[in-house]
Amino acid sequence: MHRVFCSRWVVSGVSLAVGIGVGATLTCDRHNKPQDGGLLDRIPIIPIPSVNAASEISPYQPGHIAVNKSTAAMKYGFPSLSNIKTRESYVTSYDPRNRTAAWVIEQLNSETLTGTSDRKNCNFKEDETVHVYHRSNNSDYKGSGFDRGHLAAAANHKWSQKAMDDTFYLSNVSPQNPHLNQNAWNNLEQYCRSLTKHYQNVFVCTGPLYLPRQEPDGKLYVKYQVVGKNHVAVPTHFFKVVILEKPRGDIELRSYVMPNMPVDEKIPLERFLVPIESIERASGLLFVPNIMKRTSSLKAITTGP
Template identity: 60%
Template sequence: MRALRAGLTLALGAEGWLGRREDAQAAPGLLGRLPVLPVAAAADLPAVPGGPAGRGPRELAKDRLPRPAQLESRPAHPRALWVVEQLRPERLRGDGDRRACDFREDDSVRAYHRATNADYRGSGFDRGHLAAAANHRWSQKAMDDTFFLSNVAPQVPHLNQNAWNNLEKYSRSLTRSYQNVYVCTGPLFLPRTEADGKSYVKYQVIGKNHVAVPTHFFKVLILEAAGGQIELHSYVMPNAPVDEAIPLERFLVPVESIERASGLLFVPNILARAGSLKAITAGSK
């Protein structure tokens, strides 16, 4: 499993990210078995503009993010189950040029567990970023590394290029209003009730590597104000064409529904340190 080579502020779980170098010998179990996930090793990160003193990756991870024990190991999965980014205004500007980037295989993943560009060719799906390329303009290398196919999931083109893109833009805009913006993104595979009254989880797979096509995508925005107040905005969108005219707030859901579907826990980890939390759902603003 590669430590994602750019300075992306990505995490696979709380101690999972910051501990790849520092604690690798102490945590060979779950962390060593985790599926393909873009993970940044703190020692590999170049200097990041605007990084606040005293609030490094360890503090972010232990206070705000899901923990490794909450992530089920799925050793043969050719894409991330979830990624976490920290967005800051300084990181949204720079010389990173999307036109210089190419989607490529993640050679830290065993070949028979690895997604390839051929899997997507002719599938009708976009290679949808989980960690958005535009979130990492501060470094060409950072942007390049968002194009590993381990940071990608099959996404309906209309969704990827319209409503989901609008949600990504909105996430970036929040850096103007909050001291810290953390974004957790991932695929979901949700059940659907069929004519027989029973619920089933069904999804398409593409390519010879059987890359799973999510039924939905989630994005949880963890927003920290200058005074320390924490807000959660949690969204779920179907992996289907979505009318751009529908306001983003219509896709707000209780964070508990994402916790239940993804196996991650956000609220307990935040409350353990922050003491209070405001969860924003549709109609609650």
């Protein structure tokens, strides 16, 4: 059930603020285009269907208590169920065809961001838990023109050197435009870390997108480059879905998409906010039903029948 109160959506206790600005979490205006020199015009528009998330709710079973940081990251469930791998403090779903993750989820708070771990002690490495036919290696990136872009960022896991080391598995990496990786995308990662000052927990899900674009013949094609002898897929875009948890249990949701190309870092991050439904539709993942299940069960526990 969707209720609308002024510029804020309340979906079974999940707060989705609407608009543009520092506090914006979800924009509803799908017609007005930002004045950014046409950059976002090059992001393919994804048709957004109507969503009745309440119909997808099933009872949540609160019997599994998180015992470490990787399982804590899964508080709001799995966006998909294929090839799940757990690391020291993140969980990922690996895509063997594209040789990169479909998604990575991590939990950020003041504890995970504090510590003496140093990325200078880390090296990118093959993930030997992935079959040799389906994994990437460092030679795939050499001379490719792309960075080995972290999905779960190294700086998010300073609490443990092992946790930081785990972010250097190539299964947590996608080919990323160097200018994007080192500038606008880095700004988004830093912004996610800064949110821990204002929220009790920040859950971040990151992944690649392979979006269609219209070719001269008027038809839509999904077209992307591959690099290296293992044909590692180069995403056309990247997404971040950020679940913000307040001490009183309120939830805010923010979702971002950036093209895998040079992006002017002066463009405000709010310009890259997109409706969560657009990411769910393009990626084949589901976030809203999981959040609905969790928040509904918590509401039932705290308020009673």
